[in-house]
Amino acid sequence: MDSVEELERQLLKNTSSYINNTDHIKKAISFAEHAHYGQKRRSGEEYMVHPLRVALILAELYADEESIIAGLLHDVVEDTEVTLKDIEDNFGSDVALLVDGLTKLRKLPKGTGWEGAQKENLRKLFLSAAEDPRVIIVKLADRLHNMRTIQYLPPDKQKRVAKETLDVYAPLAHRLGVYRIRWELEDLAFKTLYPEQYEYISALVNQKLKGQKEVIREAKAKIEETLAARGMKGTVEGRVKHLYSVYTKMLTQNKTIDEIFDLVGLRLILDTEEECYVALGLVHSLWPPIPGRLKDYIALPKPNFYQSLHTTVIGPRGLPLEVQIRTWQMHEVAEYGVAAHWAYKEGVSPKSDLERINWLKQVFAFEDEKVKSTDEITRAVMDTLKEEILVFTPKGDVISLPKGATVLDFAYRIHTEIGHHTVGARVNGGWVPLDKELEMGDRVEVVTSKNRSGPSLEWLDFVKTAHAADKINNWFRKRDRQELLEDSRKMLEDPLKKYGLTYQEFIDMLKAKNVNIENAILNLIKNQSSLDSVLKNLGVVVAEPVEETVDTAVATKPALSPNSVIGVPYRLAKCCSPLPPEEIVGIVESGHGIVVHAATCKNVNNASKTIALTWDQLQGSKNKDGYSVDIKITAKDRLGLLADIGSVFAVTGLNIEKVTVQRKQKVEQLKIIVQVKMRNVDDFQMLFNKLSEMPEIIEVTKGKQ
Known part of the structure; x- marks a missing residue:
């Protein structure tokens, strides 16, 4: 194992090849050593190996000076007494931002657990990447060294880290085009999670390679000879598909090792784009191409900037052979991704270069990030991966x-x-x-x-896509806010009259006191605050209530109609058909009053505004005839089934109002919707028990959902 001094010399040598002045990197090494050597838990020597290895990986990617320094310092805030202010004072705000994005959260609610903590830390990482996407490059280097040393972790933690690597960090490396890191992350995680499958695939590939080495040598020599005859200079090298990619292709496409055409292949690296297309024609003149296997990523680059020509031919000895053709610049991008040309671009910072990548803009352009949940942000990022x-x-x-x-x-x-x-x-x-x-x-x-x-x-x-779902949800949230204000006018106009106020005057008073109007109105509708208390807080002198009225949050008892709740008409939702004594909630629908749902109804989760209700609040709820309920029955079709189902309803004393039948011919099933009057859930349970005794009945549910 290399000593810290050897690692430091190697880092300065590698970075000096493309960074003119490495004084700031030397300062960062000294700063990190001073911070880590002050720890009593471990020796500074042990602490310094990891950040130096991370910085070396970044140097292999030609990362800029600030990213290298962030790699050296990414653990100091988390593990030492150093603060972000110390880092900003010594190395600037950009480095401090990168280190902050890489620093794990220290204070999390009790009971968060490892998975919850990882989600919160990912959220922090992604939000930091919204300000400076370079934080992702440094994090990938950090994770790669963690995976290279994963054998030192407890077995259960090895599995968790490896799974997260496959789910999050390898796809991130892919989208940034850093294939060199992606392939190594995938294979290391594969070996950790599925050691038996790893050894099996490794043995298969090695066995296959033994039989194809001579074919590769023969094909390589033939292409080099053909290029030389045309006066073209190029490099021809062999390539082998990495193990995890072989495993996933065999698993998802149900292929044998012999059916994977791109297991081994050749890569041609030339000087110009024009030469790539000429070389493609030469390859096709040597061996017949397999139809449908030509991919032109030069004319149509991947979103991560990857460019290359891919073709599969029937090569020497009749064996399939994949050939990739690209320029040296394309090759660097394929190996190192967006970091490939940082060292060669004058006057353009890596940060601004990364910010031009469209997919990064789409991923990290969070709307209202302060109110976005961890799952929403993580889902948006994972969707892009x-x-x-x-x-x-x-x-x-x-x-x-x-x-x-x-x-x-x-x-x-x-x-x-x-x-x-x-x-x-x-x-x-x-x-x-x-x-x-x-x-x-x-x-x-x-x-x-x-x-x-x-x-x-x-x-x-x-x-x-999370992007489309977010835009649709935002539209409904905005519409619901507008409808909330419209509905509140209808609900509050009459109660406000007893205080000598119009609805608009009430809204103007809320504005004058800088009160959040939507929150105030929503609390009134949900009975979480009373109109009296709101007006008192606004400075309105509230008179003693008149004897014949009852002070409520919004309306008086006489204002309630036979089929209304807090002065607004209601109806029972068809999707869930609630019945007493189920817990219920109301959803305000503009122009339709309040729709009453069972609290467990899945449609309640999609509603942005709900009202907590009780059956006693529903005027006219104590209906002797019961409530109109939809019963959905799924059953195997047979002669006389409908008549038998109808007799069950008759025996249980339930009056059928309407029946709708749909036949599923392919599976010989019936979907029957029966509209019937029921008084409570006991009526439904009795019907459910009777119908369940019939062998043809597959499912009986209340409501249409």
Whole structure:
């Protein structure tokens, strides 16, 4: 193992090859040593190995000076008495920001657990990346060294770290185009998580390589001879697919090792783009190409800037052979990703270079980040890390989307307003539904209409990107806020009259006192505050209530109608058909009053404003005839089934109001919706028990959901 002194010399040597003055790096080494050697828990020697190794990995990527310094100092705030202010005073605000993004949170709520802590730390990392994406590069170097030394961790922690590496950090490396780090992260995590499969795949690949070494040598010599004959200079080298990639291809595509054509191959590295296309023609003149295996990533680069020509041919001795063709600049980008040309670009900082990457803008451009939950932010980032597809607009612009994305995801990626007003789409010239999943190379044309008021809630059921879901939810939140104010006017106008106030005067008073109007109104509607108390806080002298009225949060008893709640009409939701004594909540719908749902109804989770209710609050709720309820029955079809089901309702004393039947011919099933009057959940339970005795009944549920 190299000593700290040897690692320091190596780091200064490597960085001096592309950084003119390494004085700041020397200062950072000294600063880190002073901080770490002051620790009593371990020797400074032990502490310094990791940051030096991280800095060396960054130097291999040609990372800039600030990133190298952040790599050296990324643990000092977490492990020593050094503060971020100390780092900022010595190395500037950019380095302090990078170190802050890499420093784990110290104070977390009790019971957060390891998984919860990791989510919070990821959230912190991603929010820091929104300000300076270089923090991701430093974090990848940190994680790579952690994985190289993972054998020193307890077995259970090894598994957790390896899984997180596969789920988060390897995809991040892929999206940044840092393939060298990605491949090593994947193989190290693969070996940790699935050691038996790792050894099996390793043995298969080694055995396969023995039989193909001579083929590779023969093909290499033939290409070099052909290039020389054309007066072209190029480097031809062999390449082997890394083990985790082989494993996933065998697993997901159900292939044997013999069916993986790109297990081994050749890479041609040339000087110019034109030479790449000439070389492609030469390769195809030597061996016949396999149809459908040509990929031109030069004309159509991947979102992470990867460029290369890929073709698979029937090579020497009739064996499939993949050939990759690229320029030296493309090769550097393929190996080192966005960091590849930092050392060679004059007058352009790595930070500004990274900020031009579209996908980073999309990932880290969080709206209202202060109110975004950890899961929402993590979901937005993970959504971007999925395998991508490239599709085209009618003008030929390229749009990157995660695999499985729909037409509607495409529309929202183009522009939020286009998504909101989408009414149809054509893919490759043919009309398709909005939930159509797109494929690589599709040409998509979105049709919009000004007459469409906005998105539909059903869209949330099939959009695949967090970006589209966020835009749809934001639209409904904004609409709900507007409707809340409209509904509150109807609910508060009469109660305010007894105080001699109009609704607008009340709103103006809230504004004058800098009160959050929406929160104040929502609390009134939910009975969490009374109108009297709100007015007193606004300085209004509240008179003693008149004898014939009862002071409530919003309205008086006489104002309530036979089928109303706090002065507003209500109806029972069809999706869940609540019955006493189930817990219930209300959802305010503009123009429809209040819709009463069971508290457990899944539609309640999608509502931005709900009202806590009791059955006693529902005027006219004590209906002797009961409530109109929808019962959904799924059953195997047979002759006379409907008549037998009807007799069960008759025996239980329930009066059927309406029956709807749908037949599923392929599975020979019936879906029956029965509208019936019920008084409480006991009535439903009695019916459920009777129907469940029938062997044909598959499912009986209350409501249509």
